[in-house]
Amino acid sequence: MPLVAQSTFRPLIGLGNPHLQTLLPAIARHMPPLPWSRERLELADGDFLDLDWLNPGHGRLLILSHGLEGNSRRPYVAGLARAAARRNWSVLAWNFRGCSGELNRLPRFYHSGASEDLAAVVTHAAQTGRFEVLALAGFSLGGNMTLKYLGERHASTVPVAAGVALSTPCDLAAASAAMERLRVWPYMSRFQKEILRKWSLKKALFPGLIPEINPRYQRTFRQIDNTFTAPLHGFAHAEAYWQACSANAFLPSIRVPALILNAADDPFLAPSCFPYEFASQSPWVHLEVPERGGHVGFMDRWGSQCDLWSEVRALEFLESFCTV
Structure with missing residues (x-):
């Protein structure tokens, strides 16, 4: 029964909140720059990653998928990448459409269910012929995308051996509602500004395709997804988008070991983002719920050279299934 009964995570003293x-890992974890090497992948639809x-x-x-309005250089991505490289993994951290510092070419952007882009990255990596084993890890939105991909591609010939999803909103509708709570409004306000800034840039390029931008009426994920995400990516409305793309719907189809690592106190998540009952009966989907950890936090130590608990835990899980 892959329901981890007792997590080993213990927050750094004074950081139980x-x-x-x-916040602290995002704003105060200063890591030395990593020697990344960038490649542009041209997509069949004329866009690029x-x-x-x-x-x-x-x-x-190890293929890493970042979170909402993130990129490959964010501390949480760089931290897991560095920890993996220290354990002799090769790492590919990809940037969603419009997240690499350059606006993408098409009217569309990325979204929680854009697993076709992850599939293009995985296929490209496999076709290099250099790797015997591929594994996936995703953070938040990228975690949802990772689980969706694993559920969709269970019969794929691409050799993905295992996956990890950290701080993942497995139920997008419930998580979107959770982000409307007053105590998380500062986070939502930041996301709103970043998302609308990008849509403003997109509207300048495609004025006839992008709806009007009015921050007064696009303050929540429901409003943003109804106005932009859903119609511009082929969904009738926000609810249809959430229903089609939530990871919970794809968990029964996963046929490789997958770990969902969600903190019980994650301010971004709702109860339905913790699939306890399913994991207790699944031979493939493992669920670990530390009492503390926040959202993409799990800070148990301090120092620019330290690997955080979540990074070690993710790699230990993957390495138990990824042997060469």
């Missing part, structure tokens, strides 16, 4: 766990490679070689490859 979920907001401290969420920017891929960042670390320690490229042979053997095992």
